[in-house]
Amino acid sequence: AINAIQNNFTKYTQNEGIPELREAVAEKFRRDNNLDVHLDNILISSGGKQSIYNAILSICNPGDEVIVIAPYYVSYPEMVRLANAEPVIFQTNEEDDFHIDFAKFGQLFSNRTKAIIINSPSNPTGTVYEEDEMTKLAELALKHNVYVISDEIYEKIIFDAKKHYSIGSIKEVARQVITINGVSKAYAMTGWRIGFMAANEEIIKLSSKIQSQVTSNPSSISQVAALEAITGSQDQVDIMRQEYERRRDYTCERLLKINGITMSKPHGAFYAFPSVKRFFGRSYKGNEIRNSLDISKFLLDEARVAVVPGTAFGSNDHIRISFASSADDLDKGLTRITKALDSLN
Ligand SMILES: Cc1ncc(COP(=O)(O)O)c(C=O)c1O
Known part of the structure; x- marks a missing residue:
């Protein structure tokens, strides 16, 4: 990035992203994800978020339905609504480790389902989907002729020897799959704002048109930094993955010792998602805790720890705790959370 600045690589680039980066991303998708893609199948955007939004705007017409699996990333339903389409929420449960119950899932499709x-x-x-779940999802996508937007941004942060499996590698459904990734999580480059999409040429053309009217190319400087991240040594990626796994183990062990907490062990990403519903109905300083918002406020006020209420992700029984922080901060935060929740017991 510093070289890019010093060489005045600071002007507009091609709207779709610089060819070197598009080619490097295509190569990454071929190598890591077994996708059959080339430069024309790649669009570089300002963060994975813009890639997802481009995808939704490209395929949805007003009134279309998009199936979103809860607990979901907060932005999915809102992006669908911004496209004047309708999110149809499918709830998964902690008891099933948030895997899909396909007998129920199959019933959700209508003639308005687009993706x-x-x-x-x-x-x-x-939760990490296994290969057989991806196969079932692909079968449903083919049967109902719908797109699959597969957000794989946490691909590299995966534990317990689980394997990441890309649905776009299933040949029969590949043209209907829009694969999203980026540099934010794998390289901890959240502020550089580089995300990418792999899709069939038509979707890339549509998304590119949208992007050209909204933001044009992502930052030229960030594109050069992303190219270096993707093509340079990947050693740090696995070192960080191992570090996140240690933090995951530590966070889960501490949380599960708290009386009243239940939790499905996360196999990827860097969040713990414990159920706090057993604390609903308890009170502190005259305030009743009725939901995940109240308990998040309680933890902020009494433990001075910021967690995200599960309602934001479509699950009121839970809170989300990030274990991306340093081991020292995690220790302090978990000690305070334990003390605060114990005071409610
Ligand atoms: C599931 C998921 N998708 C997409 C994003 C957005 O990534 P980016 O920072 O590249 O826009 C995030 C960021 O938190 C995420 O958690």
Whole structure:
């Protein structure tokens, strides 16, 4: 990035992203994800978020339905609504480790269904879909002729020897899959704002048109930084993955010791998603805790720890705790959370 600045690589680039980066991303998708893609199948955008929004705007007409699996990444339903389409929420449960019950899931499709959004590893649950789940999802997408937007931004943050499986690698359904990734999570480059989409040429053309009217190319400087991240040594990626796994183990062990907490162990991403419903109905300083918002406020006021209420992700029984922080901060935060929740018991 510093070289890019010093060489005055600071002007507009091609709207779709610089060819070198598009080619490097295509190569990454071929190598890591077994996708059959080339430069024309790649669009570089200002963050994975813009890639997802471009995808939704490209395929949805007003009144279309998009199936969103809860607990979901907060922005999916809102992006669908911004496209004047309708999110149809499918609830998964902690008891099933937030995996899909396909007998129920199959009933959700209507003649208005345009797409399914999936996110494995998941924010907020850490659930990783297995190959057989991807096969079933692909079968449904083919049967109902719908797109699959597969948000794979946490691909590299995966634990317990689980394997990341890209639905776009299933040949029969590949043209209906829009794969999203980016540099935010794998390289901790959240502020650089580089995301990318792999899709069939038509979707890329449509998304590119939308992007050209809204933002044009993502930052030229960030594109050069992303190219370096993707093509340079990948050693740090696995070092960080191992570090996140240690933090995951530590966070889960501490949380599960708290009386009243239950939790499905996250196999990827960097969030714990414990159920706090057993604390509903308790009170502190005359305030009743009725939901995930109240308990988040309680933890902010009494433990001075910021967690995200599960309602934001479509699950009121839970809170989301990030374990991306340093081991020291995690220790302090978890000690305070334990003390505060114990005071409610
Ligand atoms: C599931 C998921 N998708 C997409 C994004 C957005 O990524 P980016 O920072 O590249 O826009 C995030 C960021 O938190 C995320 O958790």
